[in-house]
Amino acid sequence: IRRIGVLTSGGDAPGMNACIRSVVLTAAAHQIEVIGFSHGYNGLIEGDYTKLLPYHVQHIIQLGGTILKSARCPALQTEEGAKAAAATLRQLQLDALLVIGGDGSFKGALAIAQHYKGQILGLPGTIDNDVDGTDATIGYATAIDTALDAIDKIRDTADAFERIFLVELMGRHSGFIALSAGIASGAEQIICPEFGTLEPGQLDTVIRPIQNAQVLKGKSSYIIVMAEHCYPGGSTTLAADITDAIGIECRACVLGHIQRGGSPVGADRILATKLGAYAVEQLLGGAHLMMAGEVNHQAGLYPLQASGERKKRIDPYLLRWQQQVAND
Numbered sequence: 001i002r003r004i005g006v007l008t009s010g011g012d013a014p015g016m017n018a019c020i021r022s023v024v025l026t027a028a029a030h031q032i033e034v035i036g037f038s039h040g041y042n043g044l045i046e047g048d049y050t051k052l053l054p055y056h057v058q059h060i061i062q063l064g065g066t067i068l069k070s071a072r073c074p075a076l077q078t079e080e081g082a083k084a085a086a087a088t089l090r091q092l093q094l095d096a097l098l099v100i101g102g103d104g105s106f107k108g109a110l111a112i113a114q115h116y117k118g119q120i121l122g123l124p125g126t127i128d129n130d131v132d133g134t135d136a137t138i139g140y141a142t143a144i145d146t147a148l149d150a151i152d153k154i155r156d157t158a159d160a161f162e163r164i165f166l167v168e169l170m171g172r173h174s175g176f177i178a179l180s181a182g183i184a185s186g187a188e189q190i191i192c193p194e195f196g197t198l199e200p201g202q203l204d205t206v207i208r209p210i211q212n213a214q215v216l217k218g219k220s221s222y223i224i225v226m227a228e229h230c231y232p233g234g235s236t237t238l239a240a241d242i243t244d245a246i247g248i249e250c251r252a253c254v255l256g257h258i259q260r261g262g263s264p265v266g267a268d269r270i271l272a273t274k275l276g277a278y279a280v281e282q283l284l285g286g287a288h289l290m291m292a293g294e295v296n297h298q299a300g301l302y303p304l305q306a307s308g309e310r311k312k313r314i315d316p317y318l319l320r321w322q323q324q325v326a327n328d
């Protein structure tokens with residue numbers, strides 16, 4: 001292997017830079033050249049790239065976002081797009097491509113592989129943690145801490161004003177961030193897909209605990225942490241429906257993109273460094289169409305094809321504890 005490409009795709013995640021750095025440094029140690037593509041797969045299709053040398057990745061380990069920029073690339077979902085991406089890889093004589101992104105990005109990688117003979121490996125970079133084959137994705141730990149910081153602040157104002165707050169967190173279609181940040185912030189209630197769907201007009205499970213808490217425990221504030229996509233119309237609609245049902249104002253707060261930003265926490269920097277290095281070493285060993293992940297602190301390979309099968313279960317112990325003990 002003499003030359004490889006790297007790109008970041010899909011939603012950006014804290015730690016992507018740490019991963020790029022690790023790839024570049026490890027490749028340099030093996031005399032492998034690295035080409036970085038800009039704006040995800042768009043850079044690959046449009047030939048927008050730059051050679052990455054170790055000095056380019058100095059002092060980026062602490063930076064959020066991605067120096068390569070990230071993007072969605074609808075063009076890759078067509079055969080012509082996949083062919084154009086593969087053509088760039090061939091033209092630049094790249095022996096391999098590393099894709100840092102979520103399971104959508106890995107589907108894109110599989111599409112390119114139909115037209116490209118080189119090796120392709122994925123690295124799990126997304127705050128959502130919804131990728132199989134790794135205990136945590138790069139960015140997940142930071143997103144929890146960012147959400148936690150915000151919820152702690154909301155708690156202060158909620159306490160002062162004796163209010164009910166509904167805090168909506170990201171997570172795509174999984175509750176990893178909501179459950180973790182909800183538990184760590186001591187939220188009175190957590191709503192996430194793993195607890196089942198919530199329908200308008202059937203809000204008993206949400207409302208009863210609020211009423212009990214108000215009446216029996218005299219709480220001065222009540223925080224509900226909710227994963228996105230859990231209620232038609234989102235948290236704003238749910239907050240209005242709760243307000244109507246109990247006659248006490250419930251305020252919605254959507255954290256949104258704040259959760260994607262910020263300097264990566266130590267755990268994300270370390271995971272990104274480990275997996276970036278591991279992926280380059282595995283390329284040298286001939287790995288292809290696999291994702292580099294970490295399970296039980298052990299780096300390993302997982303089929304790229306299976307990374308989006310949603311086999312990874314949210315922690316059943318914490319889920320049960322929240323449902324039986326803490327959702328009060």
Ligand code: ATP
Pocket residue numbers: 009010011012041071072073074075076077078101102103104105106107108109111125126127128172
């Ligand atoms: P995150 O979940 O953190 O946003 P992701 O990688 O899952 O990350 P997506 O928006 O799902 O994000 O996918 C990123 C890109 O991957 C898409 O813009 C597209 O270029 C490519 N992609 C996704 N699905 C496919 C597919 N089925 N075929 C080809 N390319 C795809």
